[in-house]
Amino acid sequence: MAFPEIEKSTGGNAVRIKRQLVEQAIAYAAQGLWVDAADTNRKILEMGADAEAENRLAKAFWEQGELGEAREHYQVALALDPTNRIAERNIERLRVLMSEAGEKTVAAERADKAPVAIFVEETGKTGFAMLTDLAAPRTLAHVNPGDAVELIPDGSRLYAEANGTRIGIVEPRVAARLLKLLADGNKYSAGITSLGDRDVRIVIREVFQDPRNYGKVSFPTAARSSDLRPYTKGTLLREEELIEEDLEEDEEDDEIEDLDRVLPAEVTGEEAFEDETDELEEP
Numbered sequence: 001m002a003f004p005e006i007e008k009s010t011g012g013n014a015v016r017i018k019r020q021l022v023e024q025a026i027a028y029a030a031q032g033l034w035v036d037a038a039d040t041n042r043k044i045l046e047m048g049a050d051a052e053a054e055n056r057l058a059k060a061f062w063e064q065g066e067l068g069e070a071r072e073h074y075q076v077a078l079a080l081d082p083t084n085r086i087a088e089r090n091i092e093r094l095r096v097l098m099s100e101a102g103e104k105t106v107a108a109e110r111a112d113k114a115p116v117a118i119f120v121e122e123t124g125k126t127g128f129a130m131l132t133d134l135a136a137p138r139t140l141a142h143v144n145p146g147d148a149v150e151l152i153p154d155g156s157r158l159y160a161e162a163n164g165t166r167i168g169i170v171e172p173r174v175a176a177r178l179l180k181l182l183a184d185g186n187k188y189s190a191g192i193t194s195l196g197d198r199d200v201r202i203v204i205r206e207v208f209q210d211p212r213n214y215g216k217v218s219f220p221t222a223a224r225s226s227d228l229r230p231y232t233k234g235t236l237l238r239e240e241e242l243i244e245e246d247l248e249e250d251e252e253d254d255e256i257e258d259l260d261r262v263l264p265a266e267v268t269g270e271e272a273f274e275d276e277t278d279e280l281e282e283p
Helices: 011-030 034-046 051-063 067-080 085-101 172-183 236-248
Strands: 126-132 148-154 157-162 165-170 187-195 200-208
Touching (some): 157 172
Antiparallel strands (some): 157 165, 187 200
16 A cells, blocks of 8 residues: 655644654554554654554554563553553553563564454344453463454354464353354354453354244343444554443443444444544644
């Protein structure tokens, strides 16, 4: 993907230049071009302190296996914005990971992102589950909210894999019902919605109902709806932030969510999730 040259000027064009750089940094990250993403975020920071640019730069270092550098930039982001939950959460994740892996680890492989459709709420077809028997922190280091999850039945267990690596087992109370429906032909799609240093939560959506399961609801337990939103402009970094923030408030729930609202397509388009750019608007 080609990007336009950034104008080399100051004064009235500074806001426009910064906006271009932000868009460029996000686009590089969406493609997994982490070296380019890091360089672009450095250019943004040369224009002044910016917590979001620090977050993006930390993410770029993390994906390259530079854990110590990533933590430093998340710490700067948190210092600039003490309410920054993304920085706070990732500092804790890195603390646990670095206790095992040290300052550096291998660079991450490009992750598959979950399809937007599974984040659309629909009664009886969408539910949440926690994973048990989690993989080691080193394995979970490059797993992020929004990553696709493959559900693999094996006897009485339903394993969860991300990018070909087993990351945990779907909790039994959810797995028991889904295993029966899977055996009779149903199909499901899943993705990571939130991830802490000791917990991983996924969303599961029924994408095909076999005629043998007609009348059987995948997620029958009634519970309050979340305000889950799908991807933001199709980008990598902002989507993770929104998914984490929207689902954090639901982490105390003990039941599978029975979502009672469907988001129509016309309100989930790109314009519905534009990044806030108040600080970038020209006077």
